[in-house]
Amino acid sequence: MKVITTHINPDFDGFACCVGMKRLHPDFEIVLSGSPVQNLKEFLRLYEEEFPYRTDSELRESERELEELIIVDTNGTERISSLLKERITQNTKITIIDHHPDIRPPEDDRPNVTKLVRTTGAATSIVVSLLRENGIRISKSEATLLAIAVYEDTGSLLFPSTTVEDVLAVAYLLDNGANLETVAEYVRYDLTIDQKKLLNDLLQNVVTHTINGYNVTIAYAETEKFVGGLAAITAKFWYTHNAETLIVVVRMGKKVVIVGRTKSPDIDLAGLMAEFGGGGHHQAASATLNLASVDEVIHKVLKLLPKYINTALRAKDIMSAPVRTVLASETIEEVNKIMETTGHGGLPVVEGNKLVGIVTKKSVDKAIHHGLGKRPVKSIMSSKLITARVDTPVSQIKKLMVENDIGRVPILDENNILVGIVTRSDIMRAMTGNIIPNVQDISREPVFENLLDVMKSRLPSRLMNLLRLLGTYGSELRMSVYVVGGFVRDLLLNIPNYDVDIVVEGTEEKAGIEFAKYVGRELNATVVPYEKFLTASIVFKDGYKIDIATARTEYYERPGELPQVDISTIKKDLYRRDFTINAMAIKLNPQEFGTLYDFFNCRKDLENGIIRVLHNLSFVEDPTRMIRGIRFEQRYNFRMEERTLELLKKNLEENYLERVSGARIRQEIEKILEEKEPIKAFRRMAELGVLKHVFPKTYYTSLMDEKLTRLFKYLPRFKERFQNINDFYAVSTILLEYYDRDTLEEMRKKYGYPKRFIESLKMTEGLILPLKAMIEERLHFSEIYKVLGKSTPYVYIHLSAYLDDASVDYLLRYIDALNTTKLDHVTGKYLVDTYGLKQGPVLNRILEELYSMKLDDPNLDERATVEKIVQRLQNEGYSNVL
Structure with missing residues (x-):
């Protein structure tokens, strides 16, 4: 067993060191003991899945000895868990990393103990130095965690113990994407006496207002002398009072200073402070006024605030949808297989079409470890349901997660129907601004329209008859049958397209294949099944072909790979498609023949000439859609919708296209080359930077x-x-x-x-x-x-x-x-027989020269010309060829 640990009741510095050392030693496990300090505990409620660790109590079931132990942010084994101490043997290799060299003398001089102890403001700075020296690039989340540790232990680089190494560590972390807004949210430090007095005055003068559904706390105070560090006081107040949005108004002598902090991405404090001549960031800003009263400033703040509350980012903008659910009766083993296949860390549990609970991967793993895999999943699910609506602000969902220590919140529509789910990862992306609101509101009302007259006027009668037959066969098999995708798109655009893709809804996984076999028997056609993808092709005697698929949801094991499939409904089947213009279906069953199914406002996009993805992960799941979108855009002279374009550029910058096999990229380029004007697509690929990645x-x-x-x-x-x-x-x-x-x-x-x-x-x-x-x-x-x-x-x-x-x-x-051009009379044999030439380079030289001369003169006299060539070669000294 190889373990990285820190002192009991870890703080940010200890935990961050553990995370950093694991990047250097990925085969080690992080083990924590005791209870993390309050701000770290709050952090882990949101980020626990990104920074996994084990508790020492989880090791009790294992009797393995410690092969290696790395101890960080403490000078020896004295402050680590007693359980880990018991596992240390004479053979255990121990490495100690700390920044307190003068606290105590070395307690162990054994040769298998290595110490790296330097005087720095934060132990994390030493670990960052090791990461930098080893050329390791860390993620933005890791950089943010390590930055919190350095800032907290150095008082934002202001404590006397701060060293150059701490400053260099911060520079490295910022270069790796550390988010300072998140750092500011979790950093804790002490105040001076004057600052504490001012903080106490603020705590005595607090009023909370509800503005557009958001809680805004306003604190005010007055002092005749200047007190520096109001931003630090505000941060301390923010933590103490646990306010979502805090605005502090303080009169210091003749000046009034306003400082604002908010956890909500929906409130624009920079805009608010600009009204007072100040500025700052979206979630942290300030302003200073001369000769104004506190009451006057607060009145104006309350009057202006509604203008700077943006309610655009809601649950519906960041949620994942459709939702992958499991039945309450499914076994824990079956649910585990689904989780491992899809990569989900938690799934909603439904019973009788009703949401009844949530089950997490951690609970599933624990149940399987104890041999409970055959039990129904409802026996281990959490029935404590914390849900939100599609219009719930993201900031409120984050609050729900932190207060209830949950990692995912199901999203319900106005009819209490489960339409999406928001996870910790979704919240984290929204908090850091690394999110683009969902391009589709899947809760919108679907559009159903009869296109029978359009089909009659635009389709050949033979094709219409075939579509009617397919619908009839579907009804005979109790299956819903639809024609989908590009066929529907081009029908509405009045562009001839007779490539028919059929999707059937059935109760069995292979409904599409069974339907294809039935059609093949009825129409005497050849059926080619593709079992892995739940699809089949029907080939008629004249060579005409249609493709059949089971309504399915595709999921991707890793970005850029070919999808796996799972049976689903027609709405989910359409939702998995690349763009809205390709996400419509026409039902073919006799009772509804010709009915257009439009769940995502697709026809409107088609009429407006817009290329739009259906969800935010579209280009992540299949990066070749970036090229495909350009092809459709240029083919129809459409334009990419703004957020779709943002997603394309974002995922392109993150090199998702490089994760795709060359064969799949080549296929997309070859499809562009089949277009009437391929040069337009190449220009667009160059303009967007796609060509550079290909x-x-x-x-x-x-x-x-x-x-x-x-x-x-x-x-x-x-x-x-x-x-x-x-x-x-x-x-x-x-x-x-x-x-x-x-x-x-x-x-x-x-x-x-x-x-x-x-x-x-x-x-x-x-x-x-x-x-x-x-x-x-x-x-x-x-x-x-x-x-x-x-x-x-x-x-x-x-x-x-x-x-x-x-x-x-x-x-x-x-x-x-x-x-x-060819030589009709002179050959190699002719040259050998006539001139006694030997086989070799000279003979070939004569034939090549004669052939090139005939290219200029098709009526060349070959025999007379070759005689002159041979004579010339003899004169040039080639007599040995005779």
């Missing part, structure tokens, strides 16, 4: 744009002359220009280019400009042949991107000449 050393300039434009213009003419031209390889001749060999090899492995294509590309690199000049000067084909020879189609296509129309015509005439 081809890392491609710099999209106006010159490259010109080359691609010419390439796409001339490509069809090359396809007339060469079979099986791959458009992806063709465009890659420009996109991969001037790459170094190592990067080209990376691209080859990623996107599956043939080795010969890469070699040809590198070889052509130095020939393009000379060949361009030769063609523009209209040199004879024989001269061009000496340099270019019979090349691959991609060399010609690459070259065409540098040429104008007339020069491309000349290049194509050269290619045509190559394809039609």
Whole structure:
């Protein structure tokens, strides 16, 4: 057993050291003993899942000895848990990291005890130095935790014990994304006598107002002398009074100072303070006024505050939806499998369509450890339900979590129906501003509209008959049948599209496959099932094909991977799709034939020309949607909705596209190349930075744009002359220009280019400009042949991107000449028989020279010309070939 621990009743410095050392030693476990101090306890209520640890009581069941022990923020074993002390043996390797070298003499000089003790304001600063020296980049949350520890133990770098090492630690943590607003929320430190007196006066003068549903606490005081550090006093008050939003108004002599702090992301204190000539941050700001009364300032604050309360960020904006639930009757083992497959740390439990409880992964693991896996999950669920509404402010949900020590809050609509769930992670992202409100309100009323007349007027009668039959077969099997996706989109746009995707709702996991088999029997068609994805294809005798799927929810084991599937309803099936314009369905069962199902305001987006994702994690789950969205945007001359664009840029910056296999990216690029104007999509990919993440050393300039434009213009003419031209390889001749060999090899492995294509590309690199000049000067084909020879189609296509129309015509005439010119009379055998030439390089040289001359003159007298060539070679000293 390898353990990292700190003193009993840990504070931020001890716990942060543990977290930092675990980054250096990931095979160690963090073990805490006693009760964390109050502010750390509050922090862990919100962040516990991100910083997992064990308590020493959890180790009692294990009898393993300590192989290694790291002790932080204390000088020895004296202040650690007694249980851990008992597990220490003579063979236990102990490392001690502390910043109190003068507190006590060394208690143990054993050779297997190593000490790293330096005089710093915070022990965390020593750990940060180790992280920095080892080149370890930490997450924003880790940086914030470690920063709280350093700021708290150094009095925000103001205590005399603060050292340069502490300052350097803060710089490193800020560079790694530490959030100072969160730091300020949890840091505790002492006040001076004057500050304490002022704080006491403020505590005696407190009034709480409810403004637009938010509790705002106003405290006021007056003093004739100046007292510094009002921000620190306000922070201390904020902690003591546990106010959600606090505004302190203090008159000091002739000046009135206003300081504000809020935990709510919905209240803009910077805007409020700007009204008084001050400023600051959204959740922390201040202002100073001359010759004003306290009452006057408070009156104006209360009058202005409603203007700066933004109620936009609500539960519906950050919640995850639809909600993955489990039945109360399901066994603990079954629920554990669902949790491990989906990665959920907790799930709502339903019984009879009613929410009855919440079960966490920790409870499930404990039950399985005790052999209770066969029991129903309702036996271990928490029936203490803390719920919120879709319009509940995020700040209030956070308060619910902290006060009730829970990690997730189910979200109900006005009918008490479960429509979403908010987790600690959602709250944390909202608190740090790392959130974009959900792009869809899934609680909106669905739209149902009959499209029968539209279908009759826009679809061939044969297809209409097939759709009616599919609906009839569905009713015979007691299944709901829908046509979905791009077919519906293009039908509404009046664009011919006969690629039919069918989704069926059934009670069985393989309902779609069973439906396909039934249709295949009835219509004498071939059925190809895909068991893993719960889908099937039906292929008719004339080659026409339709795809069948079971209504399903897709979940992704890791970002960028292909999805796993689980059976679901049509609404959830549509919600998993890429964009709203592709998330509509038309029901085909006879009773509702032609009814449009629009749950997410999709048709309105279609009419307004908007590309919108359905939820915030869309690009995380499948980053190729970034490329696909650009394709749809450019195909229909639509525009990406603002928040969708924000999500794309955010996830692009976080390198989610790099997590996708090259094969899947290549598929999306190839689909772009099938569009009528692919150049538009490439321009847009370059504008948004997508192209840089797909081809890392491609710099999209106006010159490259010109080359691609010419390439796409001339490509069809090359396809007339060469079979099986791959458009992806063709465009890659420009996109991969001037790459170094190592990067080209990376691209080859990623996107599956043939080795010969890469070699040809590198070889052509130095020939393009000379060949361009030769063609523009209209040199004879024989001269061009000496340099270019019979090349691959991609060399010609690459070259065409540098040429104008007339020069491309000349290049194509050269290619045509190559394809039609052949030697009719002179062969290798003719040369051997007639001139007694020996097999070898000279013989090949004669045939190549003769062929190149015939490229210029199709009527060339081959025999007379070859006689002159042989005679010339003899005169040049090649008599040994005879």
